[in-house]
Amino acid sequence: MAKRANRGGTGGRALKVLKASDEDIAAASRRAIDGTLDDTGRLLLFLSGAGGGSGLVRCGPTCKGNPRRPDCVCGLVPPEGSFRKKGLWRKDADALLENLGRDPADLKRLARTHPAGLKNLGNTCYVNAVLQCLFAIPTFRAAVYRLGPGDTNDGHTNDGHANDGHELRRLFASLQCGGRRFADPARFADSLALETGTQQDGQEFLKLLLTYLERVAGERWGRGKDATFVQTHFRGESSYATTCQRCGRASAASKNATDFYEVELCVGATVGGIGITLNGGLMDSLRQYLAEERLEGDNKYHCEFCDAKVDAVRAVRLHRLPRYVNFQLKRFVF
Known part of the structure; x- marks a missing residue:
């Protein structure tokens, strides 16, 4: 679009002042960011209101974001004291944090020497209490590790179900060497078909678990010393x-x-x-x-x-x- 300027001082010639389009300004802005802006582009940005030598076009005070301009960040951050209905800047920050989950930094284990916890799957505190007591016995833990993968069919029984002896080793290893503050016993609970929403008796659970480990050790080592590791520890x-x-x-x-x-x-x-x-x-x-x-x-x-x-x-x-x-x-x- 052109408009005619005053004739004074121009030698009688008409001076055309061109109004740059948004596409031209955006292209010049991109060149300014890339460092390839020429004199014509600088003049274009200056006449368009960039000024200040920054090479970027200023947005108007009511701009809410222009998708045709890569340098426009208006609308990304709400004005001070304002919020968004959804997304990162919504008012209900607690709900947003809940959706994002726990901060990974909070889940990081402080040190390998620091005991790790066990996640409660609902009403599995009785299971966690038993497992923590058994894990705290170094010689018992070592005996569980010696029940190698080959002894439990690579983690599955003959009927194809997950083997709780294999999952117990995995869980103990996670408690000892894992990088998180707590270990997840879900796979171990699944291998036992535990109803995680139902509270059971911890004393009875310990009896059943030790009986199972006795049987597995007997199948693995026969009459060897390691076959009686449960009896050696608790009988x-x-x-x-x-x-x-x-x-x-x-x-x-x-x-x-x-x-x-x-x-x-x-x-x-x-x-x-x-x-x-x-x-x-x-x-x-x-x-x-x-x-x-x-x-x-x-x-x-x-x-x-x-x-x-x-x-x-x-x-x-x-x-x-x-x-x-x-x-x-x-x-x-x-």
Whole structure:
């Protein structure tokens, strides 16, 4: 578009002043960014309002973004005090952060020597508690690692399902060497077909897991030393010894020791009128567990040597302790 200027000072000739199009200005702006702007382009930008020697065209105060101009950043950031309905600059920043997820920096493990946690999949805190206790035993953890991939069909059983022994090794390795602050036990839970939304009994879960590992170790090593790593760590022997107060002899059954993998201890409680008061923690509970029970009155014991009902005492006798004693809370009193 052209318009005629004053004739003064031009020697009588008409001076045409051209108004550059947006395409011309945008092209000149790109050349300015690339460093290939010539004198004509500089003049064009100057006459278009760039000024200041910056080589870029200024946008108007109401510009909300021009897609035809690569140098225009108007509209990307809202004015001070303003927000967007959606996207990065929306007002509800907390919801945006929730969609983005946790900051990866927060998930990074501080150091390999720092213990890692286990993600709760819903109601799997009982599983996590058992796994953390087992993982904390270095020799037990090493034995689990020795159950190599070949021993569990590369992570699958004969029916094609994921093998929990294989997944337990993977999970222990993640807890020990992983770069995150917590490990995800989802694959291990899937291998056991656990209902992650249902709370189960941690004591029962530990029994089942140790029984399974015993079987896997037996299949792997037969009668070798490693085949008994579960027993070596947790199996002890005990018996109920009943002693006659008349003749002082113990019953024949008192010599029959049985295996145990856990010791159930009472805690302070009153159940069915039976009061049990324990104030000394673990040692007090152990003393109560090993205390003698008197059999007298209507509860007299029939001594096989005296062949009569006599007063007697009965108590738990520990014949052999495991390397690690598994203490559990006694939750039922009969």
